[in-house]
Amino acid sequence: xxxxxxxxxxxxxxxxxxxxxxxxxxxxxxxxxxxxxxxxxxxxxxxxxxxxxxxxxxxxxxxxxxxxxxxxxxxxxxxxxxxxxxxxxxxxxxxxxxxxxxxxxxxxxxxxxxxxxxxxxxxxxxxxxxxxxxxxxxxxxxxxxxxxxxxxxxxxxxxxxxxxxxxxxxxxxxxxxxxxxxxxxxxxxxxxxxxxxxxxxxxxxxxxxxxxxxxxxxxxxxxxxxxxxxxxxxxxxxxxxxxxxxxxxxxxxxxxxxxxxxxxxxxxxxxxxxxxxxxxxxxxxxxxxxxxxxxxxxxxxxxxxxxxxxxxxxxxxxxxxxxxxxxxxxxxxxxxxxxxxxxxxxxxxxxxxxxxxxxxxxxxxxxxxxxxxxxxxxxxxxxxxxxxxxxxxxxxxxxxxxxxxxxxxxxxxxxxxxxxxxxxxxxxxxxxxxxxxxxxxxxxxxxxxxxxxxxxxxxxxxxxxxxxxxxxxxxxxxxxxxxxxx
Amino acid sequence: xxxxxxxxxxxxxxxxxxxxxxxxxxxxxxxxxxxxxxxxxxxxxxxxxxxxxxxxxxxxxxxxxxxxxxxxxxxxxxxxxxxxxxxxxxxxxxxxxxxxxxxxxxxxxxxxxxxxxxxxxxxxxxxxxxxxxxxxxxxxxxxxxxxxxxxxxxxxxxxxxxxxxxxxxxxxxxxxxxxxxxxxxxxxxxxxxxxxxxxxxxxxxxxxxxxxxxxxxxxxxxxxxxxxxxxxxxxxxxxxxxxxxxxxxxxxxxxxxxxxxxxxxxxxxxxxxxxxxxxxxxxxxxxxxxxxxxxxxxxxxxxxxxxxxxxxxxxxxxxxxxxxxxxxxxxxxxxxxxxxxxxxxxxxxxxxxxxxxxxxxxxxxxxxxxxxxxxxxxxxxxxxxxxxxxxxxxxxxxxxxxxxxxxxxxxxxxxxxxxxxxxxxxxxxxxxxxxxxxxxxxxxxxxxxxxxxxxxxxxxxxxxxxxxxxxxxxxxxxxxxxxxx
Ligand SMILES: [Zn+2]
Numbered sequence: 001x002x003x004x005x006x007x008x009x010x011x012x013x014x015x016x017x018x019x020x021x022x023x024x025x026x027x028x029x030x031x032x033x034x035x036x037x038x039x040x041x042x043x044x045x046x047x048x049x050x051x052x053x054x055x056x057x058x059x060x061x062x063x064x065x066x067x068x069x070x071x072x073x074x075x076x077x078x079x080x081x082x083x084x085x086x087x088x089x090x091x092x093x094x095x096x097x098x099x100x101x102x103x104x105x106x107x108x109x110x111x112x113x114x115x116x117x118x119x120x121x122x123x124x125x126x127x128x129x130x131x132x133x134x135x136x137x138x139x140x141x142x143x144x145x146x147x148x149x150x151x152x153x154x155x156x157x158x159x160x161x162x163x164x165x166x167x168x169x170x171x172x173x174x175x176x177x178x179x180x181x182x183x184x185x186x187x188x189x190x191x192x193x194x195x196x197x198x199x200x201x202x203x204x205x206x207x208x209x210x211x212x213x214x215x216x217x218x219x220x221x222x223x224x225x226x227x228x229x230x231x232x233x234x235x236x237x238x239x240x241x242x243x244x245x246x247x248x249x250x251x252x253x254x255x256x257x258x259x260x261x262x263x264x265x266x267x268x269x270x271x272x273x274x275x276x277x278x279x280x281x282x283x284x285x286x287x288x289x290x291x292x293x294x295x296x297x298x299x300x301x302x303x304x305x306x307x308x309x310x311x312x313x314x315x316x317x318x319x320x321x322x323x324x325x326x327x328x329x330x331x332x333x334x335x336x337x338x339x340x341x342x343x344x345x346x347x348x349x350x351x352x353x354x355x356x357x358x359x360x361x362x363x364x365x366x367x368x369x370x371x372x373x374x375x376x377x378x379x380x381x382x383x384x385x386x387x388x389x390x391x392x393x394x395x396x397x398x399x400x401x402x403x404x405x406x407x408x409x410x411x412x413x414x415x416x417x418x419x420x421x422x423x424x425x426x427x428x429x430x431x432x433x434x435x436x437x438x439x440x441x442x443x444x445x446x447x448x449x450x451x452x453x454x455x456x457x458x459x460x461x462x463x464x465x466x467x468x469x470x471x472x473x474x475x476x477x478x479x480x481x482x483x484x485x486x
Numbered sequence: 487x488x489x490x491x492x493x494x495x496x497x498x499x500x501x502x503x504x505x506x507x508x509x510x511x512x513x514x515x516x517x518x519x520x521x522x523x524x525x526x527x528x529x530x531x532x533x534x535x536x537x538x539x540x541x542x543x544x545x546x547x548x549x550x551x552x553x554x555x556x557x558x559x560x561x562x563x564x565x566x567x568x569x570x571x572x573x574x575x576x577x578x579x580x581x582x583x584x585x586x587x588x589x590x591x592x593x594x595x596x597x598x599x600x601x602x603x604x605x606x607x608x609x610x611x612x613x614x615x616x617x618x619x620x621x622x623x624x625x626x627x628x629x630x631x632x633x634x635x636x637x638x639x640x641x642x643x644x645x646x647x648x649x650x651x652x653x654x655x656x657x658x659x660x661x662x663x664x665x666x667x668x669x670x671x672x673x674x675x676x677x678x679x680x681x682x683x684x685x686x687x688x689x690x691x692x693x694x695x696x697x698x699x700x701x702x703x704x705x706x707x708x709x710x711x712x713x714x715x716x717x718x719x720x721x722x723x724x725x726x727x728x729x730x731x732x733x734x735x736x737x738x739x740x741x742x743x744x745x746x747x748x749x750x751x752x753x754x755x756x757x758x759x760x761x762x763x764x765x766x767x768x769x770x771x772x773x774x775x776x777x778x779x780x781x782x783x784x785x786x787x788x789x790x791x792x793x794x795x796x797x798x799x800x801x802x803x804x805x806x807x808x809x810x811x812x813x814x815x816x817x818x819x820x821x822x823x824x825x826x827x828x829x830x831x832x833x834x835x836x837x838x839x840x841x842x843x844x845x846x847x848x849x850x851x852x853x854x855x856x857x858x859x860x861x862x863x864x865x866x867x868x869x870x871x872x873x874x875x876x877x878x879x880x881x882x883x884x885x886x887x888x889x890x891x892x893x894x895x896x897x898x899x900x901x902x903x904x905x906x907x908x909x910x911x912x913x914x915x916x917x918x919x920x921x922x923x924x925x926x927x928x929x930x931x932x933x934x935x936x937x938x939x940x941x942x943x944x945x946x947x948x949x950x951x952x953x954x955x956x957x958x959x960x961x962x963x964x965x966x967x968x969x970x971x
Contacts, residue, residue: 080535081535082534082535088534088535090534095534098534100528100533100534100535101528101533102528102533102536104535199537200535200536200537201535201536202535203534203535204534204535204769206768207768207769208768234539235537235539236537237537237538237539237540237769237770237771238537238768238769238770238771314765315765315768317569317763318567318569318578318579318763318765321569321571321577321578321579322532322534322576322577322578323534324571324573324578326573326576326634327531327532327533327576328533328534337626337627337628337629337630338573338626338627338629338631338632339571339626339627342571342573362763365569365763365764365765366761366763367761367763370763370765374765
């Protein structure tokens with residue numbers, strides 16, 4: 001248990017001092033997974049063998065002093081990132097047996113650095129959902145309360161880190177899919193600037209919104225993992241060519257004089273009282289650290305959710321059209337002719353939420369509706385972006401709740417899509433604007449459920465965001481992780 | 487009313503594969519005729535998670551094509567997705583350009599029935615090729631199975647959309663031929679209709695002569711040769727005229743050309759037309775070009791047919807007819823100019839190319855680029871003729887042998903013993919034999935029927951197996967006959 005409680009950077013220290021080997025760490029985590037996985041169900045696929053091999057390679061690298069910051073420290077990877085010859089299901093029946101012939105760029109980077117991959121984590125089908133309840137493989141559970149959801153869509157990755165099944169995990173965030181589960185499971189989750197991390201090998205939900213990012217137990221680990229993930233990738237021409245800073249350097253800086261923006265109406269109606277109180281506490285903590293709290297306006301935020309659900313579904317309707325049973329994935333046995341095969345393949349392979357969003361997106365792009373829906377959404381997106389541009393003229397970062405409420409119970413929202421979509425009310429704006437945002441633990445409810453707060457920074461403002469988060473973490477403290485009585 | 491009383495309105499959408507070495511968004515080879523599915527990768531197979539990376543060469547080729555068509559080149563253009571399901575379209579969308587194409591507002595000029603014609607080019611845009619389907623039955627929905635070859639999938643294409651400026655099927659064919667010449671000159675496409683690297687769809691409608699409002703149009707697909715373009719449009723014009731004459735309305739629809747039957751057949755109606763749900767491709771950044779980049783391509787553009795035509799007239803003093811015929815064909819023009827590097831009389835060369843050369847090309851069904859005769863060897867052949875080593879008649883025989891074997895003319899002449907007989911004593915000997923063996927014609931000649939001389943010269947040539955110097959044969963025959971008077 002002692003080893004499990006270490007952060008990634010603490011493990012780095014132990015590895016460098018040779019007090020522990022990567023193999024020992026991986027074995028410890030595999031044992032933990034064996035013990036708690038039946039309760040948490042974070043993983044869809046475990047890759048124990050590969051992880052142990054990678055650990056041995058990492059130990060070699062450490063011995064040869066070729067270790068990077070995270071060499072030898074295991075990670076869990078969301079199941080929408082392609083892994084060479086290892087099932088990559090996207091939480092869907094459609095890709096039940098899909099083994100990609102290539103690695104996603106982020107996965108290739110992990111392998112090259114000697115970061116053992118423990119397995120592929122559960123997710124809402126094709127990243128569409130906020131609870132993992134839409135996964136074809138069944139939901140993951142929130143380690144803080146197994147009757148509650150871990151959030152989504154990267155719920156499996158969040159649950160794995162919170163359940164101490166992995167010190168690190170990768171998620172993807174299209175409208176909050178890293179930040180919302182991080183908030184619900186009491187860990188740190190970062191959605192980087194659009195283009196900071198390569199999307200090559202990330203099975204697309206909405207190409208203009210998707211970003212891969214870290215799940216960690218604390219802010220410093222996120223900075224370390226972001227160092228590894230971030231970089232220009234010639235295989236992804238939307239990745240940014242800018243030189244990447246060392247995010248570790250951002251940690252521990254004095255934030256006196258930092259201007260923290262709080263949107264006027266972000267603590268208003270519909271927000272859980274305990275969440276509101278925790279956000280206020282974080283505001284006070286910033287103030288006590290010498291930051292200046294500035295009230296800002298984001299007048300078009302109220303259109304963000306509608307805009308998001310048009311842009312994201314429109315792109316998804318096109319991105320998911322390739323699942324036709326011709327070249328890979330599920331293929332219907334109804335093979336009367338190609339067209340029948342297409343229809344049945346898609347009818348059988350996709351779950352109801354994916355179908356709903358494909359239909360919404362197809363509708364939004366259809367002749368006669370395009371101007372009223374998709375084009376309008378693009379215009380609203382521009383306005384939302386300008387709101388942030390204006391706000392960041394006055395402040396360095398923005399603080400807000402991550403989610404309107406803490407982890408909810410299974411079944412509570414799954415039958416009411418609109419209620420579920422409201423989980424994203426604070427998170428979609430950052431995706432629409434392409435700017436970085438993160439969620440970090442800031443308190444617990446009286447029932448002992450984690451509450452997260454969100455920090456938002458201007459494009460490529462990861463350093464200032466992480467430095468503010470690191471300072472806030474110091475001020476509000478950490479809240480531990482559930483042991484799950486093992 | 488007869489077809490002559492209608493104005494035919496035709497616009498063409500031409501697709502041309504760009505001859506880049508690799509595909510538009512991945513590194514796969516574009517070569518033709520390889521084993522099915524041997525030139526594919528995760529990107530062009532549309533595997534989940536893959537992303538496109540734009541081939542810069544394809545952009546350059548599209549710009550070059552646009553410049554050759556005198557288009558405005560956009561410094562900002564973008565890609566869009568055209569969504570539809572088909573098994574040969576792996577991503578179920580084609581990456582194309584919708585509202586902001588890379589080139590706009592150009593034109594194609596050509597001569598039809600002696601008149602100069604200009605057809606506007608609305609736009610040229612860049613897009614990716616789909617794969618190739620083979621169905622077990624007649625159509626996809628009536629087939630038990632379909633086979634897919636994705637080698638072609640992702641090859642860069644340009645689509646060239648014309649204004650509805652053509653007024654006859656013949657103009658449409660000549661437009662296509664001219665366009666092919668320009669694209670080949672610009673070295674952006676090999677434009678082989680038989681391999682599908684050049685294809686076209688046509689929109690055609692009729693309106694009464696003098697009217698200004700276009701009639702309802704039909705779209706014709708599946709015309710796989712220049713001849714088919716003209717034939718299909720001729721058929722369709724007659725069909726539409728007959729419909730209108732019967733008082734029927736033209737149904738706006740897509741029709742397919744059945745080349746064997748020589749008819750157009752309905753394919754799908756307007757109602758069945760796809761809604762492609764175009765939207766900006768989020769996986770690619772816009773194409774941003776600098777004016778310096780465009781200017782550089784413009785400066786590097788090879789000489790185009792129109793410029794060559796004028797140069798041939800001014801520089802080589804070729805007649806317009808010769809200049810037009812040779813400049814219109816890039817390969818022929820290249821060959822022509824290569825011969826001229828070693829031989830100065832352009833008219834001799836153009837005569838030969840338009841005559842013997844073309845005759846043998848057609849007879850042996852050979853492409854100019856595959857001709858075995860080296861241009862410098864053809865120049866040498868002309869020199870041998872000028873020096874009197876061979877006669878013009880023998881030159882044709884030598885050329886035919888060169889055409890088949892690829893040997894140089896001197897070797898052919900030596901091997902076949904085709905050196906012209908210019909030796910006086912030898913000619914005199916042949917002349918004497920001819921006179922001796924043809925007493926009647928000789929008698930007729932001596933009686934004043936001078937026309938018979940031609941026959942006797944012919945006999946000398948025949949007797950010498952064509953090797954006698956014709957001028958000498960003529961002179962010495964006359965001289966010998968005069969002595970008999
Ligand atoms: Zn390829």
